[in-house]
Amino acid sequence: MTETLKHIRYVLTENPVTLFAFSLFGFILFCALFGPYLAPYDPLATNGAATLKPPSGAHWFGTDALGRDIFSRVLVATRLDLGIAFFSVVLTFAIGALAGIAAGFFGGWVDRVVGRLADTIMAFPLFVLAMGIVAALGNTVGNIVLATAIINTPLYARVARAEANIRRNAGFVEAARLSGNGEGRILLLQILPNILPILMVQCSLTMGYAILNAAGLSFIGLGIAPPTPEWGILVAEGAAYMISGEWWVALFPGLALMTAVFCFNLLGDGLRDIVDPRRRT
Amino acid sequence: MLRLIGKRLVGALPSVIGVLIVTFLLTRALPGDPAAFFAGPAATPQAIEEVRRALGLDKTLPEQFVVYLKDLSQGNLGNSIATGQPVLTEIRTRLPASLELTLYGLLVSVLIAVPLGVLAATRPGSWIDHLCRVMTTAGVSLPAFFTGLLLVYVLYYRLGWAPAPLGRLDIFYSAPPHVTGLYTIDALLAGDGGTFRAACAQLLLPVTALAIFTLAPLARMTRAAMLEVLGSDFIRTARASGLPKGKIVYAYAFRNAMLPVVTTLGMVFSFLLGANVLVEKVFSWPGIGTFAIEALISSDYAPIQGFVLTMALLYVALNLAIDILYIVIDPRVGFES
Amino acid sequence: MSAVPVLAVDNLSVEFRTRGGIVKALEQVTFSVNKGEMVAIVGESGSGKSVTAFTVMGILDAAGRVSQGTASFGGLDVLQASEAVMRDIRGREMSMIFQNPRVALNPIRRVGDQIADVLLQHGNVTRREAPKRAIEMLTRVRIPDPERRAKAYPFELSGGMCQRIMIAIALSCAPKLLIADEPTTGLDVTTQAAIMDLIAELGAEQGMSTLLITHDLGMAAEYCDQIVVMHAGHIVEMAPTAELFAHPRHPYTAKLIAATPKPTARLMDLAAIPGNLPDLRAAEIPPCRYSARCERRQSRCDQALPYVLGEQKGSMVACWNPL
Numbered sequence: 018m019t020e021t022l023k024h025i026r027y028v029l030t031e032n033p034v035t036l037f038a039f040s041l042f043g044f045i046l047f048c049a050l051f052g053p054y055l056a057p058y059d060p061l062a063t064n065g066a067a068t069l070k071p072p073s074g075a076h077w078f079g080t081d082a083l084g085r086d087i088f089s090r091v092l093v094a095t096r097l098d099l100g101i102a103f104f105s106v107v108l109t110f111a112i113g114a115l116a117g118i119a120a121g122f123f124g125g126w127v128d129r130v131v132g133r134l135a136d137t138i139m140a141f142p143l144f145v146l147a148m149g150i151v152a153a154l155g156n157t158v159g160n161i162v163l164a165t166a167i168i169n170t171p172l173y174a175r176v177a178r179a180e181a182n183i184r185r186n187a188g189f190v191e192a193a194r195l196s197g198n199g200e201g202r203i204l205l206l207q208i209l210p211n212i213l214p215i216l217m218v219q220c221s222l223t224m225g226y227a228i229l230n231a232a233g234l235s236f237i238g239l240g241i242a243p244p245t246p247e248w249g250i251l252v253a254e255g256a257a258y259m260i261s262g263e264w265w266v267a268l269f270p271g272l273a274l275m276t277a278v279f280c281f282n283l284l285g286d287g288l289r290d291i292v293d294p295r296r297r298t
Numbered sequence: 299m300l301r302l303i304g305k306r307l308v309g310a311l312p313s314v315i316g317v318l319i320v321t322f323l324l325t326r327a328l329p330g331d332p333a334a335f336f337a338g339p340a341a342t343p344q345a346i347e348e349v350r351r352a353l354g355l356d357k358t359l360p361e362q363f364v365v366y367l368k369d370l371s372q373g374n375l376g377n378s379i380a381t382g383q384p385v386l387t388e389i390r391t392r393l394p395a396s397l398e399l400t401l402y403g404l405l406v407s408v409l410i411a412v413p414l415g416v417l418a419a420t421r422p423g424s425w426i427d428h429l430c431r432v433m434t435t436a437g438v439s440l441p442a443f444f445t446g447l448l449l450v451y452v453l454y455y456r457l458g459w460a461p462a463p464l465g466r467l468d469i470f471y472s473a474p475p476h477v478t479g480l481y482t483i484d485a486l487l488a489g490d491g492g493t494f495r496a497a498c499a500q501l502l503l504p505v506t507a508l509a510i511f512t513l514a515p516l517a518r519m520t521r522a523a524m525l526e527v528l529g530s531d532f533i534r535t536a537r538a539s540g541l542p543k544g545k546i547v548y549a550y551a552f553r554n555a556m557l558p559v560v561t562t563l564g565m566v567f568s569f570l571l572g573a574n575v576l577v578e579k580v581f582s583w584p585g586i587g588t589f590a591i592e593a594l595i596s597s598d599y600a601p602i603q604g605f606v607l608t609m610a611l612l613y614v615a616l617n618l619a620i621d622i623l624y625i626v627i628d629p630r631v632g633f634e635s
Numbered sequence: 636m637s638a639v640p641v642l643a644v645d646n647l648s649v650e651f652r653t654r655g656g657i658v659k660a661l662e663q664v665t666f667s668v669n670k671g672e673m674v675a676i677v678g679e680s681g682s683g684k685s686v687t688a689f690t691v692m693g694i695l696d697a698a699g700r701v702s703q704g705t706a707s708f709g710g711l712d713v714l715q716a717s718e719a720v721m722r723d724i725r726g727r728e729m730s731m732i733f734q735n736p737r738v739a740l741n742p743i744r745r746v747g748d749q750i751a752d753v754l755l756q757h758g759n760v761t762r763r764e765a766p767k768r769a770i771e772m773l774t775r776v777r778i779p780d781p782e783r784r785a786k787a788y789p790f791e792l793s794g795g796m797c798q799r800i801m802i803a804i805a806l807s808c809a810p811k812l813l814i815a816d817e818p819t820t821g822l823d824v825t826t827q828a829a830i831m832d833l834i835a836e837l838g839a840e841q842g843m844s845t846l847l848i849t850h851d852l853g854m855a856a857e858y859c860d861q862i863v864v865m866h867a868g869h870i871v872e873m874a875p876t877a878e879l880f881a882h883p884r885h886p887y888t889a890k891l892i893a894a895t896p897k898p899t900a901r902l903m904d905l906a907a908i909p910g911n912l913p914d915l916r917a918a919e920i921p922p923c924r925y926s927a928r929c930e931r932r933q934s935r936c937d938q939a940l941p942y943v944l945g946e947q948k949g950s951m952v953a954c955w956n957p958l
Contacts, residue, residue, distance in 0.1 A: 133316070
């Protein structure tokens with residue numbers, strides 16, 4: 018355990034970028050947790066006297082066409098965006114990891130069925146499939162979470178399958194089998210904990226992708242309905258003002274979105290260094 | 299090699315079947331009554347019943363699937379409520395616009411990403427290596443629709459270098475005579491330099507936005523693959539044989555490094571086709587993405603289904619093309635195991 | 636016999652920069668290879684054999700640096716020569732073959748083309764002649780059905796066949812010196828002998844010198860005129876083959892000879908060499924890097940290493956207390 022901590026410390030001090038990513042993650046998490054209490058204005062409150070005002074001391078990120086404070090809206094949106102991404106990743110993890118581990122561990126028909134399902138999902142351009150799923154199941158936040166989870170599942174399933182396959186006949190598994198453990202028990206208690214670190218790396222990388230995906234869906238008008246503040250919608254609302262010069266309406270939510278995705282991508286790379294130093298690229 | 303390509307063609311069949319089943323199921327998964335949905339929001343109960351029978355929704359699922367396949371084989375994807383046109387016609391007229399965007403996006407992205415990755419790998423630690431690293435991490439973090447908007451603000455509103463983000467051609471030009479449907483190529487075929495330049499000008503910003511988003515995975519993979527190949531034994535042999543650096547990097551290392559890069563193209567296409575939809579919206583591009591978004595907003599289901607199906611089949615075809623390209627450049631395919 | 640040597644390495648030291656500090660991979664390495672001679676460098680893995688070869692070829696890793704010494708090849712110091720000059724020499728006057736021949740060839744290029752590449756680079760042949768000359772080379776390395784094999788890819792050929800291709804590439808321009816870095820590692824035993832016989836025979840035909848790098852003392856004894864024994868970056872002993880086997884003078888050589896299986900030896904006679912190579916990153920490496928493993932160690936072993944020349948030409952031992 019101390020070895021692991023030492024290694025983590027080594028990676029953090031050796032690679033300032035990873036340290037930066039961890040700090041940024043802390044900051045984003047803070048915004049998601051406390052954003053609604055810290056926002057200087059009500060994110061939904063309109064103000065006819067102050068529409069489309071550029072950034073100033075009173076409104077750090079300016080105001081939108083209805084005079085709403087963009088800083089407050091961007092800040093408050095953090096929770097929703099992060100929440101969607103988080104729940105979709107949890108869902109992906111639950112379905113993808115279990116299906117993948119089962120496929121790699123049992124092989125045979127389980128493997129074939131999981132492989133076939135994963136291939137079918139992968140046969141679609143993923144964002145397009147997500148659009149189709151949300152359109153079919155209904156235009157709700159829950160369905161955005163579900164659609165984002167489904168399109169990411171094959172990636173997890175593949176990683177989990179490969180890792181479980183390597184370990185299906187490893188020494189510690191044989192030992193557990195010989196001491197009379199059932200296959201299901203071995204799968205949950207021996208295999209899963211062993212490949213958890215590798216899957217956590219995948220989680221961080223897909224968090225970024227999930228945020229992008231959810232924001233993309235809401236950008237085209239799916240899922241979250243205005244006036245709820247959400248980064249994708251905020252950018253969409255500001256899009257029209259880009260050609261008339263009110264850049265701040267779309268810029269700040271876009272930057273928030275970008276920062277969050279950037280953070281999770283960096284974090285994923287950093288975690289990979291911690292979990293598996295050999296896979297550095 | 300032909301035998302191998304034939305094998306790949308057969309191998310793509312399960313994907314096609316999977317795509318057909320999923321698009322079929324998506325239709326049936328509609329919340330509430332699909333018949334009411336297809337009949338449109340203003341339909342009377344009587345009209346809904348009529349639609350139910352017309353769509354064959356009173357039959358069992360397998361029967362419905364057969365009917366669905368039969369319709370598809372006749373090119374019947376239903377009609378768009380908004381335009382009243384058959385969905386197939388709509389998609390056929392709009393697809394070239396999307397394809398032009400996608401193909402140029404891919405072309406630009408490959409033309410930047412591959413040299414960037416190669417240079418970064420041959421000069422590790424240099425400024426170009428750092429540039430590559432920054433671009434690959436930042437590129438995937440930038441949503442294409444946001445990049446597009448930034449480009450519009452800077453290059454159209456501020457600098458005035460690019461035309462207004464309103465479709466494929468400035469209103470002063472008319473579309474070139476239809477040959478391929480790609481305006482740039484049709485304009486060249488017609489010998490119309492002015493229209494060609496106008497079409498290129500309209501493409502500039504959306505293509506840049508797409509390219510920025512997709513070059514990241516390509517550059518990253520190129521760099522990693524080149525680094526690995528340059529460290530391999532056969533490169534050492536080539537150096538020990540006194541081959542010049544250019545020959546080693548391009549004839550020996552580059553061709554080998556392209557193998558994993560070609561494999562990555564599949565993922566890149568997935569990114570590209572998705573980002574295409576978003577970029578089309580930003581630039582009012584009259585492609586199938588915009589068509590699908592309009593249909594989504596008005597809950598017009600047949601066009602969405604047609605759109606998802608078209609995109610998926612296109613993607614399967616692109617993946618097939620990648621597989622075949624791989625067979626052509628790697629002599630080992632089919633001999634292993 | 637006392638002509639100018641083809642290769643004379645003098646006082647060569649090489650360092651590697653690594654995360655853990657500077658590794659002194661080679662120190663004061665001095666040896667030479669005469670015309671037509673086959674010289675072996677033997678030692679455990681990590682002893683610096685391959686680093687010596689790579690340095691002479693000028694294909695050392697970017698992390699490696701020559702800190703002192705010269706390596707004279709036909710009067711030219713290859714350590715000082717420009718990359719352009721070296722590129723012209725490599726493959727033409729000085730060639731190298733490697734272990735694991737199957738991965739040492741470009742996997743997606745036809746082997747005939749790979750030979751032709753080198754011929755076109757150095758061999759004064761036209762684009763039209765090159766394929767024919769490549770097939771001639773395949774015949775010389777005794778590859779049956781050379782026309783067909785020239786069109787093969789490495790994955791379609793056996794390991795032994797690939798090593799023959801490597802030899803064809805290396806010898807295509809009739810070099811003066813061939814460096815063979817563990818050429819038989821990864822091949823099966825019968826193939827090993829065939830490959831070594833081929834190298835020896837073609838070398839003799841062309842009057843070529845060979846530097847054989849191996850951990851197999853038996854193989855060195857069978858094919859080489861002179862043996863250089865390396866340990867942890869030092870040459871500990873060198874001597875003509877017969878003398879080295881008859882009178883090993885360095886304790887490490889003696890152990891190596893005892894550790895080599897012979898038809899007459901019984902298993903229990905095969906001595907293992909105790910201890911490991913010292914950590915070459917440590918700031919204080921003892922002058923004699925074998926001293927920690929040595930049974931004949933004395934107090935003066937902590938002084939600078941002596942290089943004691945033997946009576947016969949080309950024999951030397953670096954030891955205070957030789958056998």
